Amino acid sequence: MMVSSSVKTPVTVIGGFLGAGKTTYLNRLLRSDSGRYAVLVNDFGAVNIDAALIAAHDGETMTLANGCVCCSIGSGFLDTLGRILDDGTTFDHIIIEASGVGDPWRIAEIALVEPSLRLNAVIVLADASRIVTLLDDSRVGDTVRGQFERADLVLLTKVDLLDRVAVDSARSTVSALRPGVAVVETTEHTLPGLPDGAFRPASRFAATDADLTDHEHDFRRWSYSRSGAFDLDALADAFKALPPQLLRLKGACRIADEAMPLLLQMVGQDWALTAMPDGMAAEHDILLVGVGTDALPDTSALDAILDAALISPTSVTTADINRRQTAFTL
Amino acid sequence: MSQDTVVFSARKIVTMNPSRPVATHVAVREGRIVAVGSFDEIAALTGGRVDGRFKDKVLLPGFVEGHSHIMEGMMWSLPYVGAFDRRSPEGKVVKGVPTIDAIVERLQEAEKAMTDPDAPLFAWGFDPLHIGSVLLTRQDLDRVSTTRPIMVVHASFHISNVNTLVLQRAELDRTTNISGVVMGTDGEPSGEVQGIAARFRVFRVLGTNPLSGNLTADDVNRYASSCCVQGVTTVTDLHNDLADLTVEVYRAASRRDDFSVRLVPAMASVSHSPEQGVAKIKALRASNNDKLHYGIVKLVVDGSIQGFTARLRWPGYHNGAPNGLWYIAPEELPSIVAAYHEAGIQLHIHTNGDEATEVALDAVEAAQTATPRPDHRHTLQHCQMADAAQFKRMKTLGMCVNLFANHVYYWGDSHYDLTMGPERANRLDATGTALRIGVPFAIHSDAPVTPLSPLFTAWCAVNRVTSSGRVLGKGTEALTVQQALNAITIDAAYTLKLDHVVGSIETGKYADFVVLDTDPLEVAPETIKDINIWGTVVGGHVREAPRA
Numbered sequence: 093m094m095v096s097s098s099v100k101t102p103v104t105v106i107g108g109f110l111g112a113g114k115t116t117y118l119n120r121l122l123r124s125d126s127g128r129y130a131v132l133v134n135d136f137g138a139v140n141i142d143a144a145l146i147a148a149h150d151g152e153t154m155t156l157a158n159g160c161v162c163c164s165i166g167s168g169f170l171d172t173l174g175r176i177l178d179d180g181t182t183f184d185h186i187i188i189e190a191s192g193v194g195d196p197w198r199i200a201e202i203a204l205v206e207p208s209l210r211l212n213a214v215i216v217l218a219d220a221s222r223i224v225t226l227l228d229d230s231r232v233g234d235t236v237r238g239q240f241e242r243a244d245l246v247l248l249t250k251v252d253l254l255d256r257v258a259v260d261s262a263r264s265t266v267s268a269l270r271p272g273v274a275v276v277e278t279t280e281h282t283l284p285g286l287p288d289g290a291f292r293p294a295s296r297f298a299a300t301d302a303d304l305t306d307h308e309h310d311f312r313r314w315s316y317s318r319s320g321a322f323d324l325d326a327l328a329d330a331f332k333a334l335p336p337q338l339l340r341l342k343g344a345c346r347i348a349d350e351a352m353p354l355l356l357q358m359v360g361q362d363w364a365l366t367a368m369p370d371g372m373a374a375e376h377d378i379l380l381v382g383v384g385t386d387a388l389p390d391t392s393a394l395d396a397i398l399d400a401a402l403i404s405p406t407s408v409t410t411a412d413i414n415r416r417q418t419a420f421t422l
Numbered sequence: 423m424s425q426d427t428v429v430f431s432a433r434k435i436v437t438m439n440p441s442r443p444v445a446t447h448v449a450v451r452e453g454r455i456v457a458v459g460s461f462d463e464i465a466a467l468t469g470g471r472v473d474g475r476f477k478d479k480v481l482l483p484g485f486v487e488g489h490s491h492i493m494e495g496m497m498w499s500l501p502y503v504g505a506f507d508r509r510s511p512e513g514k515v516v517k518g519v520p521t522i523d524a525i526v527e528r529l530q531e532a533e534k535a536m537t538d539p540d541a542p543l544f545a546w547g548f549d550p551l552h553i554g555s556v557l558l559t560r561q562d563l564d565r566v567s568t569t570r571p572i573m574v575v576h577a578s579f580h581i582s583n584v585n586t587l588v589l590q591r592a593e594l595d596r597t598t599n600i601s602g603v604v605m606g607t608d609g610e611p612s613g614e615v616q617g618i619a620a621r622f623r624v625f626r627v628l629g630t631n632p633l634s635g636n637l638t639a640d641d642v643n644r645y646a647s648s649c650c651v652q653g654v655t656t657v658t659d660l661h662n663d664l665a666d667l668t669v670e671v672y673r674a675a676s677r678r679d680d681f682s683v684r685l686v687p688a689m690a691s692v693s694h695s696p697e698q699g700v701a702k703i704k705a706l707r708a709s710n711n712d713k714l715h716y717g718i719v720k721l722v723v724d725g726s727i728q729g730f731t732a733r734l735r736w737p738g739y740h741n742g743a744p745n746g747l748w749y750i751a752p753e754e755l756p757s758i759v760a761a762y763h764e765a766g767i768q769l770h771i772h773t774n775g776d777e778a779t780e781v782a783l784d785a786v787e788a789a790q791t792a793t794p795r796p797d798h799r800h801t802l803q804h805c806q807m808a809d810a811a812q813f814k815r816m817k818t819l820g821m822c823v824n825l826f827a828n829h830v831y832y833w834g835d836s837h838y839d840l841t842m843g844p845e846r847a848n849r850l851d852a853t854g855t856a857l858r859i860g861v862p863f864a865i866h867s868d869a870p871v872t873p874l875s876p877l878f879t880a881w882c883a884v885n886r887v888t889s890s891g892r893v894l895g896k897g898t899e900a901l902t903v904q905q906a907l908n909a910i911t912i913d914a915a916y917t918l919k920l921d922h923v924v925g926s927i928e929t930g931k932y933a934d935f936v937v938l939d940t941d942p943l944e945v946a947p948e949t950i951k952d953i954n955i956w957g958t959v960v961g962g963h964v965r966e967a968p969r970a
């Protein structure tokens with residue numbers, strides 16, 4: 093299998109309720125020298141960049157000396173993003189701030205349907221001092237809970253302002269919402285850089301495992317290879333049966349009555365089958381690689397779930413799987 | 423009286439001025455009313471030319487539409503595929519298309535008339551709730567064309583249907599569970615797309631978004647023409663970023679002598695920080711003229727009831743659907759309201775569900791407590807589910823309300839069956855409660871969501887009948903015809919702080935009239951929506967409505 097994903101720009105969505113610290117984090121990312129970022133923000137006024145770092149400013153867009161640009165979403169989010177994609181400038185990363193009452197996943201889905209983009213991560217921030225109260229609030233509790241539903245990483249912010257008991261309480265409340273999702277404790281001065289490939293499985297296959305910001309957390313891989321084909325309906329059922337600890341699954345996937353294997357991309361419970369991109373020819377009928385949390389069940393249990401969706405006799409081909417895994421950039 | 427005074431004589435003039443409710447003559451000079459009364463009263467003033475063209479007509483103050491959108495003018499450049507008859511800016515009754523076959527046929531006609539074979543075909547106004555919840559599929563649209571992109575925008579403007587070609591180009595034609603790509607019964611994408619991701623993708627492959635195109639003079643002229651057809655002489659555009667280009671288009675249009683409506687745009691708070699917003703309104707106000715009135719700001723707190731995105735208090739939606747969406751966080755609203763309140767700016771606050779209404783009332787109460795301000799007239803827009811306790815708070819706080827009377831007809835059945843249940847649906851858009859408690863109120867269409875037509879809106883508030891014929895809370899919430907006429911003239915003007923210049927026919931105000939064939943106060947209340955509108959007079963300029 094070949095890789096042709098170098099043209100896809102990774103997208104990270106930053107979500108979280110009002111006051112969670114999104115702007116502080118975005119300011120931190122904009123100032124970093126780790127890449128040429130396009131950052132889409134809700135409130136331009138809240139972006140606080142030293143005048144010395146600003147190379148150009150035209151009201152809607154600010155260009156920084158480090159190559160990053162910061163764009164105000166205003167009321168035209170789609171237009172703003174469209175302009176960035178059409179502009180011709182290539183960015184190492186596009187970072188989008190979701191609104192304080194918005195669902196970051198709705199924005200993240202753009203990166204799943206737009207061929208020039210790939211979803212890197214949904215990062216949701218939670219103010220450690222407020223999150224327990226917010227989740228209980230009769231008016232906004234459902235909104236706040238919904239923001240965590242598809243988070244790949246939670247940053248628990250402002251932990252230096254609390255005692256250990258309070259931080260633990262916030263951490264366990266968030267963990268109860270999304271068991272298995274990494275929760276990283278941060279302060280204004282210890283906000284992590286952009287976890288490119290670390291939290292979305294993208295470069296989990298490219299030996300960057302050690303770069304993980306949160307050392308308490310680890311990932312497990314699963315690869316699944318068969319010749320033959322899936323029945324589409326049975327496959328849809330099988331996907332539903334996969335455990336929530338499986339974060340992502342991607343690869344070639346042959347469906348009955350289809351001439352060519354299709355590209356499966358699954359993130360959480362969301363999946364799509366699309367034609368293989370040009371230059372990406374499948375050598376196998378079915379070759380899927382998945383990534384999950386350290387609580388991911390045994391691979392034989394996972395294999396059995398997908399085997400139930402096969403329609404023809406199969407043979408396992410394990411050769412070279414490990415090498416091939418590195419070919420996927422999820 | 424000077425030579426350039428014109429005295430219009432009419433069969434009857436219903437003034438909406440309680441101290442002189444009826445007259446037969448109105449004298450106009452320099453666009454304003456000089457005198458109102460009988461022939462003898464007016465003739466006592468010397469000079470003036472009598473214009474008898476309305477001798478068989480009935481004049482009322484021009485209608486004031488307190489909540490509608492310029493998008494009404496933009497949409498009529500595209501074919502209409504809603505289920506109900508609707509009058510175009512050219513005055514033509516465009517028949518409703520209440521079946522899938524009829525929709526396809528309408529689209530086929532439009533497709534045949536297009537010259538560029540690659541141009542996308544957009545249409546608007548579809549609502550499955552109005553055709554028995556039948557869905558429009560990509561296969562239906564493929565009957566119109568398999569080679570031209572087609573997109574039908576729903577009445578809600580949040581959902582669209584596309585043909586297979588669009589799905590293919592957008593690479594959304596495969597089985598997926600991206601939340602905005604709806605699957606049909608066959609497990610394949612049905613062609614219905616919603617949500618930000620699918621919309622983004624579809625608009626990108628179409629190369630254009632018909633809902634966000636730049637405003638043109640043609641759009642504004644269509645809007646003004648619809649106003650004339652419907653007897654509207656003061657109209658809002660109740661949510662606009664007011665980008666420089668829009669401001670320029672409005673400036674140019676409103677300066678034209680033949681521009682036949684007074685325009686009241688509301689600045690969208692969402693696209694401005696409060697400080698920017700306050701500064702922008704102050705700057706825009708300086709450019710106001712007789713037919714352009716900047717000054718109000720719109721806030722949107724929640725979504726829509728029939729879309730299940732409105733925020734409801736306990737026990738929530740009748741059918742158990744999860745509660746809706748906040749567009750502004752409840753804890754953020756007080757500071758936004760306070761900033762505009764302190765700057766002396768009037769707010770129009772969209773709240774559909776009663777939980778959103780509660781949050782808005784709390785915010786206004788806090789602002790009013792911190793900075794008491796007489797006569798602020800902050801107005802709740804839609805406010806469809808408020809109960810008596812909430813109306814009493816509005817009264818205490820000095821607020822107004824603009825109720826969405828047309829909803830009773832268009833979605834009353836959905837509210838009864840699905841969203842609110844019988845008890846709450848019966849007091850939907852509680853005009854009777856507002857009246858009893860004494861909250862100043864208007865009624866509105868939210869065009870293009872429902873048709874621009876104040877007489878129809880008045881008919882809804884008087885008859886409270888749904889599209890299936892069910893009557894909702896008529897005994898307690900219905901208005902008399904006189905009360906409903908107040909709500910589309912002088913009281914609507916009050917909610918816009920323009921009642922000192924429009925909304926009634928009395929000396930000193932703009933000479934803005936609607937010219938009717940029949941007096942609404944003399945016909946059966948069930949028929950007021952059918953009264954023929956001859957045209958309007960705006961600032962003394964007579965304009966006969968086009969009839970196509």
Ligand SMILES: [Zn+2]
Nearest residue numbers: 489491660868
């Ligand atoms: Zn509206």
